[in-house]
Amino acid sequence: MNSITLPIPFWKMSGAGNDFIIIDHRKPLIPQERMAEFARLVCRRKFSVGADGLFLIEPSTRADFKWRFFNADGSEAEMCGNGARCVARFAYMHGIAAARMRFETLAGIVEATVADTTATIKMTSPHSFRFDRQIEVGGQLFMVHSVDTGVPHAVIFVDDIDEVDMVGLGRQLRHHPVFAPMGTNVNFVGRTGDGFRIRTYERGVEDETMACGTGVVAGALIAAVKGYADSPVAMVTSGGIALTVQFSGKKGTDVDQVLLKGPAHLIYRGELTSESLIA
Numbered sequence: 001m002n003s004i005t006l007p008i009p010f011w012k013m014s015g016a017g018n019d020f021i022i023i024d025h026r027k028p029l030i031p032q033e034r035m036a037e038f039a040r041l042v043c044r045r046k047f048s049v050g051a052d053g054l055f056l057i058e059p060s061t062r063a064d065f066k067w068r069f070f071n072a073d074g075s076e077a078e079m080c081g082n083g084a085r086c087v088a089r090f091a092y093m094h095g096i097a098a099a100r101m102r103f104e105t106l107a108g109i110v111e112a113t114v115a116d117t118t119a120t121i122k123m124t125s126p127h128s129f130r131f132d133r134q135i136e137v138g139g140q141l142f143m144v145h146s147v148d149t150g151v152p153h154a155v156i157f158v159d160d161i162d163e164v165d166m167v168g169l170g171r172q173l174r175h176h177p178v179f180a181p182m183g184t185n186v187n188f189v190g191r192t193g194d195g196f197r198i199r200t201y202e203r204g205v206e207d208e209t210m211a212c213g214t215g216v217v218a219g220a221l222i223a224a225v226k227g228y229a230d231s232p233v234a235m236v237t238s239g240g241i242a243l244t245v246q247f248s249g250k251k252g253t254d255v256d257q258v259l260l261k262g263p264a265h266l267i268y269r270g271e272l273t274s275e276s277l278i279a
């Protein structure tokens with residue numbers, strides 16, 4: 001079968017401004033070989049629903065369900081923190097899983113708890129920490145830290161977060177040879193009087209998004225190692241919404257339980273038709 005079964009019911013959800021299309025795909029509707037193309041079409045803003053990413057919920061033999069996750073450009077990514085929180089609420093509201101659930105991602109098993117419009121996830125173990133790499137971009141040197149929180153993230157602490165050229169600088173770092181071949185998401189973190197602000201240039205969206213869950217976790221863990229923060233760490237994202245990261249275990253890179261908490265809202269539900277898929 002190479003055709004897409006239409007119409008397709010979907011939910012549009014927002015996790016702190018990171019927005020997603022979520023489809024119950026336990027009964028297959030989109031052939032495997034057309035999933036990336038489908039994601040590109042439905043995520044395209046102004047021409048279709050528009051979103052930062054697409055989730056297809058599928059059956060799992062190891063957990064309550066598993067997902068296929070595609071960025072807006074059709075690339076498949078291992079993990080998405082805000083998407084995981086939205087998917088958890090979707091699964092709970094569709095009776096696919098109980099309020100406490102486990103689901104399979106390419107990064108590993110994610111645990112989640114849903115309470116009203118808030119969803120908390122237990123992240124897969126962060127790994128590949130690197131600190132204090134000096135990287136030159138456009139004749140300027142940046143002190144860059146990095147960690148994989150399910151997907152790769154670079155973290156840079158800046159004095160004035162409003163002044164960062166997200167598209168110019170974000171894009172150059174995202175494609176910097178140091179991070180090849182996978183590339184990286186790029187987070188700029190600013191310390192405010194009583195906390196942190198964070199802005200993320202997302203791989204696969206190829207732009208700044210309003211929030212990035214795995215990016216907030218990367219920022220919080222690196223801030224803790226640097227001695228700037230202690231658990232729980234709240235970071236205000238570009239859309240103005242705070243996400244909270246809680247972790248236990250030894251302070252530093254040896255953290256064994258990392259929780260990400262924040263809102264997961266249903267924006268609307270609808271049906272995708274052939275007109276939603278126009279290139």
Ligand SMILES: N[C@@H](CCC[C@H](N)C(=O)O)C(=O)O
Binds near residue numbers: 152202
């Ligand atoms: N928005 C996500 C991260 C999604 C994956 C990322 N775009 C990538 O390809 O690495 C989040 O909330 O974590």
